[in-house]
Amino acid sequence: xxxxxxxxxxxxxxxxxxxxxxxxxxxxxxxxxxxxxxxxxxxxxxxxxxxxxxxxxxxxxxxxxxxxxxxxxxxxxxxxxxxxxxxxxxxxxxxxxxxxxxxxxxxxxxxxxxxxxxxxxxxxxxxxxxxxxxxxxxxxxxxxxxxxxxxxxxxxxxxxxxxxxxxxxxxxxxxxxxxxxxxxxxxxxxxxxxxxxxxxxxxxxxxxxxxxxxxxxxxxxxxxxxxxxxxxxxxxxxxxxxxxxxxxxxxxxxxxxxxxxxxxxxxxxxxxxxxxxxxxxxxxxxxxxxxxxxxxxxxxxxxxxxxxxxxxxxxxxxxxxxxxxxxxxxxxxxxxxxxxxxxxxxxxxxxxxxxxxxxxxxxxxxxxxxxxxxxxxxxx
Ligand SMILES: Cc1ncc(COP(=O)(O)O)c(C=O)c1O
Numbered sequence: 001x002x003x004x005x006x007x008x009x010x011x012x013x014x015x016x017x018x019x020x021x022x023x024x025x026x027x028x029x030x031x032x033x034x035x036x037x038x039x040x041x042x043x044x045x046x047x048x049x050x051x052x053x054x055x056x057x058x059x060x061x062x063x064x065x066x067x068x069x070x071x072x073x074x075x076x077x078x079x080x081x082x083x084x085x086x087x088x089x090x091x092x093x094x095x096x097x098x099x100x101x102x103x104x105x106x107x108x109x110x111x112x113x114x115x116x117x118x119x120x121x122x123x124x125x126x127x128x129x130x131x132x133x134x135x136x137x138x139x140x141x142x143x144x145x146x147x148x149x150x151x152x153x154x155x156x157x158x159x160x161x162x163x164x165x166x167x168x169x170x171x172x173x174x175x176x177x178x179x180x181x182x183x184x185x186x187x188x189x190x191x192x193x194x195x196x197x198x199x200x201x202x203x204x205x206x207x208x209x210x211x212x213x214x215x216x217x218x219x220x221x222x223x224x225x226x227x228x229x230x231x232x233x234x235x236x237x238x239x240x241x242x243x244x245x246x247x248x249x250x251x252x253x254x255x256x257x258x259x260x261x262x263x264x265x266x267x268x269x270x271x272x273x274x275x276x277x278x279x280x281x282x283x284x285x286x287x288x289x290x291x292x293x294x295x296x297x298x299x300x301x302x303x304x305x306x307x308x309x310x311x312x313x314x315x316x317x318x319x320x321x322x323x324x325x326x327x328x329x330x331x332x333x334x335x336x337x338x339x340x341x342x343x344x345x346x347x348x349x350x351x352x353x354x355x356x357x358x359x360x361x362x363x364x365x366x367x368x369x370x371x372x373x374x375x376x377x378x379x380x
Contacts, residue, residue: 135187
């Protein structure tokens with residue numbers, strides 16, 4: 001097999017002339033901060049996810065932070081999260097003076113294990129934060145039942161999962177609130193960005209206020225021709241409001257989301273077909289309850305050193321990455337919360353073998369064939 005000339009990276013945002021044009025229009029419009037384009041983006045996400053309230057933000061991290069703040073999580077409280085996730089999930093709990101309680105994950109979906117979540121509940125537990133890893137939904141019904149039995153909030157980290165469905169329903173309206181990320185690598189992107197979506201009007205209003213210093217109205221309501229300079233501050237808020245340029249990009253991305261997800265699913269299926277018979281690999285699955293949006297294609301390389309595998313891919317001009325380093329392996333979480341290597345064996349076993357393969361809408365099926373062939377050569 002000949003080595004391809006150009007490098008194929010892990011991901012490439014699907015940005016076209018439409019986004020560029022829309023941003024240029026915003027730049028010329030004179031309205032740069034939170035405004036009509038953010039509202040349009042929020043409405044399109046509400047329609048897509050069949051939900052009622054949305055707040056556009058600078059990141060999903062900010063969204064998770066202010067949802068917990070809006071729910072009154074603070075010192076003395078515990079929030080249960082999977083150890084197999086991105087660092088922001090644990091840091092935001094610490095920012096509020098609460099304690100993140102890490103839990104191991106399922107070996108097939110990489111998602112938080114419901115039984116282990118149950119075992120981690122104490123009288124200090126206030127919330128559970130399931131993460132829909134790689135775009136595969138968590139099994140929400142048992143999780144919501146557990147939360148109800150113990151009177152806990154459920155905040156879904158759907159950073160990977162816009163367009164994912166659980167039992168036929170879009171991720172968005174299951175728990176108290178759902179948080180999407182529009183970071184550069186995500187299924188739709190605004191470069192940096194995030195959104196909180198909820199069906200709880202009071203929570204939505206509070207999240208909106210906390211996204212801008214606890215002010216009771218946003219800039220558009222203060223500075224537009226219908227605005228009034230006066231405002232009150234009713235809470236201790238933060239500054240996470242999305243600006244109009246990001247709103248413009250997001251609005252255009254939403255017009256393409258069905259295509260993006262369909263393409264991701266086609267490419268993922270192709271990977272799975274081509275790699276199915278290769279010994280020593282475990283491929284991602286799609287459980288009956290899930291419609292997978294394939295933000296990632298997380299391959300498990302069972303019998304070959306993971307780092308060497310990634311280096312070999314590079315030598316074939318193929319990029320790859322690892323999602324995630326389990327949180328309990330980080331020095332900060334070991335020193336502050338006493339976690340140690342060995343605490344969560346499923347997560348560690350997944351981490352030791354996981355390699356995320358390139359997956360983005362601009363890829364072709366020939367690219368997937370090339371990568372699958374390179375993998376076969378490496379493992380021979
Ligand atoms: C599972 C998960 N949660 C939260 C985040 C944070 O998203 P953002 O970069 O938009 O803050 C990420 C980012 O990659 C993530 O992967």
